[in-house]
Every structure is written in C-alpha cells, then in structure tokens.
Amino acid sequence: MLTLLKIRNLALVDELVWEPEGGFLSITGETGAGKSVIMGGISLLLGERADKGRIRSGETQCSLEALFRIPHAEHINAVLEEAGVPPCEDGELLIRRSITASGNRQFINNSPVTLQLLRKVAGGLVDMHHPEAHRSLTSQERQLDLLDAFAENSTLLANYDKAYRAWLQARAAYRELQESEMANERELDFLRHQVNEIENAAFTADEVAGLEAGWQRARNASRLRDTALPMAQLLDGDEASVLSHMRQLVRLGRELERLDAATATWLSPLEGLVDELCDLSAEVEDYVANLNSDPLELARLEERINLLDSLKRKYGPDFEAICEHLQACRDKLEDVDNREEKLQQLAEEERARKAELRVAAAALSNARKKAVPRLQENFLEHARQLGFRQSLFEVALIPQEEPGPHGAEETDFLFGPNPGEPLKALRLIASSGELARVMLALKSALAKQDDTPLLVFDEIDANVGGEIARAVGMKMRELGQDHQVIAITHFPQVAALADHHYLISKGLTDGRTVSRLREVSDDDRVAELMRMLGTGGSTAEAHARELMEKTLSSSGI
Numbered sequence: 001m002l003t004l005l006k007i008r009n010l011a012l013v014d015e016l017v018w019e020p021e022g023g024f025l026s027i028t029g030e031t032g033a034g035k036s037v038i039m040g041g042i043s044l045l046l047g048e049r050a051d052k053g054r055i056r057s058g059e060t061q062c063s064l065e066a067l068f069r070i071p072h073a074e075h076i077n078a079v080l081e082e083a084g085v086p087p088c089e090d091g092e093l094l095i096r097r098s099i100t101a102s103g104n105r106q107f108i109n110n111s112p113v114t115l116q117l118l119r120k121v122a123g124g125l126v127d128m129h130h131p132e133a134h135r136s137l138t139s140q141e142r143q144l145d146l147l148d149a150f151a152e153n154s155t156l157l158a159n160y161d162k163a164y165r166a167w168l169q170a171r172a173a174y175r176e177l178q179e180s181e182m183a184n185e186r187e188l189d190f191l192r193h194q195v196n197e198i199e200n201a202a203f204t205a206d207e208v209a210g211l212e213a214g215w216q217r218a219r220n221a222s223r224l225r226d227t228a229l230p231m232a233q234l235l236d237g238d239e240a241s242v243l244s245h246m247r248q249l250v251r252l253g254r255e256l257e258r259l260d261a262a263t264a265t266w267l268s269p270l271e272g273l274v275d276e277l278c279d280l281s282a283e284v285e286d287y288v289a290n291l292n293s294d295p296l297e298l299a300r301l302e303e304r305i306n307l308l309d310s311l312k313r314k315y316g317p318d319f320e321a322i323c324e325h326l327q328a329c330r331d332k333l334e335d336v337d338n339r340e341e342k343l344q345q346l347a348e349e350e351r352a353r354k355a356e357l358r359v360a361a362a363a364l365s366n367a368r369k370k371a372v373p374r375l376q377e378n379f380l381e382h383a384r385q386l387g388f389r390q391s392l393f394e395v396a397l398i399p400q401e402e403p404g405p406h407g408a409e410e411t412d413f414l415f416g417p418n419p420g421e422p423l424k425a426l427r428l429i430a431s432s433g434e435l436a437r438v439m440l441a442l443k444s445a446l447a448k449q450d451d452t453p454l455l456v457f458d459e460i461d462a463n464v465g466g467e468i469a470r471a472v473g474m475k476m477r478e479l480g481q482d483h484q485v486i487a488i489t490h491f492p493q494v495a496a497l498a499d500h501h502y503l504i505s506k507g508l509t510d511g512r513t514v515s516r517l518r519e520v521s522d523d524d525r526v527a528e529l530m531r532m533l534g535t536g537g538s539t540a541e542a543h544a545r546e547l548m549e550k551t552l553s554s555s556g557i
Helices: 035-045 074-082 115-122 131-138 140-151 154-179 185-201 205-219 221-236 242-259 261-290 295-315 319-337 339-385 432-445 466-479 522-533 537-554
Strands: 002-010 013-018 024-028 061-069 092-100 104-108 111-113 126-129 392-404 407-416 454-458 484-488 500-509 512-520
Touching: 002 035, 013 035, 013 512, 024 035, 024 466, 035 061, 035 092, 035 126, 035 454, 035 484, 035 500, 074 115, 092 115, 104 115, 111 115, 126 432, 140 339, 140 407, 154 339, 185 295, 185 319, 205 295, 221 242, 221 261, 242 261, 295 319, 319 339, 339 392, 339 407, 339 432, 339 466, 432 466, 466 484, 500 522, 512 522, 522 537
Parallel strands: 024 484, 024 500, 126 454, 454 484
Antiparallel strands: 002 013, 002 061, 061 092, 092 104, 104 111, 392 407, 500 512
C-alpha cells in the first residue's frame, strides 16, 4: 500500500505531505481545488511523461516522492537486482521524481533509473481508473488478461509463453534458411573461387615462415658467396689457413706431452678448438655450396611472395587469417551442400515445437473455458448490485487459426444492460457511466485474484444517480478489504462510505493560491458531506449524519 506521498511545486500544490491509511479512502473538494493534482502526482510517479508546464508558476523544479509497503516484494526485487538497483528493505519501495525545465530524473530506492525501468517496476503497484480510462476494457487483449487473472492461469500462461517462443525460434530458423539468398549461383561461384584460389596457392605454415628469408638469400646470393668464400679459405684453404696453423699447434703439443707430462693440460683445449673450427669450416662450405643464384629460383620466390601478399590483401592480414577465411568458406559451402538435409531437420524441429505449443494452448484454452461460467456469474452478481438488475453478460472465446502470443483464442466481453436488447461488445457501449460500473463489477469479481496493492478511482461515479452512487461506494468499500482504494468523488453517498475521508481545498498564502489536503472526521466530515449535498440547514445536516450512520451500520459498528 501507499504509505507516503510528497508533492512539491506541482500545479497549485506548493507542498503536500500525505500519509494515507489503508482500506477505502475518499478525497473530496470543490471543483478546481486540486483533486486532480493527487492523480497527476501518482501518475508521474508511475512513469507518466512529465511536462515542464506542470511546474508551479514561479518555481524551477517540481519534485514527487512515494513510499510503498509491499509485503511480498520478491518479484520487484528480482527486477531491481537485475538492473543493478538496491532491493526493497523491509518491504519498502521508495520512488522519487524531479522535473525541471531542462529535464527529468527518476530514482528507485535512491538509485537513478530510466523511465522505462520505473514504469516496469511501478506498473504493478497502482491500478488507475478514470472516466477516459475505462475504454481499456474494450481491448480484447485486456479482456483476455482479466479472464486469465480470474482463472488464475499464471502457470499455464508461463508454460504457453515458453512453448510459443520456442516455436517462433524454430520457425524463424527454418524460414531463414529457406529464404536465404546464399544458395544463389553467383554467391556459390564466388565461394568456390575463394576456396580454389587459396587451396591452389598451396601455402604451408613452414613455407610461409621461411619464404621471406629464402627470397632474401636468393636475391643476395652473389654478395653472400663473395663474403662466405674468403671465410672458407681463411678457415681451411691452404697451409696459411687457421686450421693449418691449429693442426701444427696440436702436433707440437703432443710432442711436448711426450717430453713433459705437465703440458698435457694444454693439448685438450687445442684439440677442442680444432674440432669446432672443422665444424665451422664444413658449415661455411655447405652454405656456399647451397647458395642458389639461379634467376629462375629467384623469380619463383618473388612470385610466391607476391601471391601471398595478394591473398593477404583479400582475405586477412596474415597466413592464419587466410586459413580461417578458407575454413569459413568451406563451412558455408558445406551448409549449402547439406541445405536440403538441414531444411528437413529444421522443418521437423518446427513441427515438434508446434505440437508442444498446441498441447500448451489446449491446456490454457480448457482452463479459460472452465472459468468463463464462473466469471459470468460472479460479474452479474456484482453488476446487479450496481444497478444492472436484469443485465446479461457473456464472455465469448473466439478460436484463432494460428496460436498467437496470448493463446489459441481471443475473447470478447458482451454486455446487455437492458432486457430484451441484444448483447453488445463492450467497445460498442457509448455511456461512460455504464462502462465505469462494468469496470467496477469486473474489479469486484477479480478482487481476490488481483494482487495490485493500490486502486485509484477518479470520479468514476460520474453520470450515475444517487442510489447507484451509493452502490458504487459500497463496491469500493468491499474492494478496500483486499486493497488500498483511493476514490476522488463528488458524491456524498460515496465519500460517506470511506474508512477515511480527506478534503482538498485551496486558499491564499502570501497572496498566492495553494491547495491543501487534510483528513476530516466527526463534525468536519459532516460539514463536507453537507457541502457535497448542495444544501444547508438542519435537513442537510440530518441527511449527512444519516449517510454516516448507514456507513457505521454497514461496517457492523
């Protein structure tokens, strides 16, 4: 329920702080006193788009705040936590909005949120009703929601929604492949060309790794040979070479070792150096022998490098990217080659999901059909108490050729307020007064299933007579047993039935008009009821007190 409402600088309200009670609350006051500001403030806190023109004249900012106490806040907390907003503490949800000429901001539990999230969270907290809003009852989708709420179909609806989404996904996958343009011959030819171009190049990772170095050697073969040959000559070319001198040193070392054993340690390093120089000499000779200065080989290497560069420009910055592109093309061609097989698989998947959907739809349809007679009977019981003594009401279920987002049927609420007249769809009823009472009868029928904590009724008793107005008030009073109900009304018969009666009035403060809200009771409440009756004197007072006494007696007090 709503436990606190603060409004600052909205229209005629400079500052309003209201701590509403539970049960059935009525708000009354003269026309133009500011009753609509209460509705406007709540609507803004629910996410209605803000107009800077509603800021009080002379002020730069309007602020609104509401505190709700929610006994079971698990669902709301899940939504908040997913959005990174602090959850409700001790079941309390705080909503704030700030409206300025330059923009608006909104907060939930003191955390900034988007307008979309505010609407998502607040949408289930308050059900707003005013004369223009009753037309929502003519929406067949809304009527189906009401029937499902009455039938308590939440589990069946969740099962159906899951099956419906699975079917949509399976159907979309089948149609996407079926309608794909990838199978046209031009694209197939292009895919095959790419695969052939890369495969015919026949590059390997090892070749690519050594290609640049091989090309550089072939390109500089003459210079490399001119440098390496002198090295070979110096190492082991003639009697003046390094190895020739080193071998002479080894022979002399061995002679010394025979004459003086103490020189034996010299021989091992010398022999090691000779072995290493021999190895080096062999490598240099092999290097020189393998240097290829053949112009044809150089041309071949240049051609391979140019081919690799061409592939890089087309298919990726390096050899790995070219290989990945090749595999992707092969996969696409395989998809096309296996297209008929995949189409068959997807078609079977769609049929399976469609069968599951029909099972879920049948279960939902059966539950709706079973609930229809109960809803019709329950509605008529409340409708007759609201003045439709001989009315008829029918919930028509209209089968659809294909299952839709909400099931395998649509619904149409048919109503006949007058005997002998044919039933008409609610959308064809022109009287807003009749629609208001139909809505109230539906709300009364759904009172136990509807978990919306706060119901707000703004002058829905307009265009009805005094006795009917009292019946409307009694229904609101009954709803107040399961919900917090706020009714803005001009009818004393309705106001007198409220558990708490609030009066909104306007006056002058520092030369400016301001609206004020206060609770009235006892003599003050009688005086307000007399004003609403439109007469004065002892007769009006007696009538007002009689209305109060009827309220007390209806409460069993």
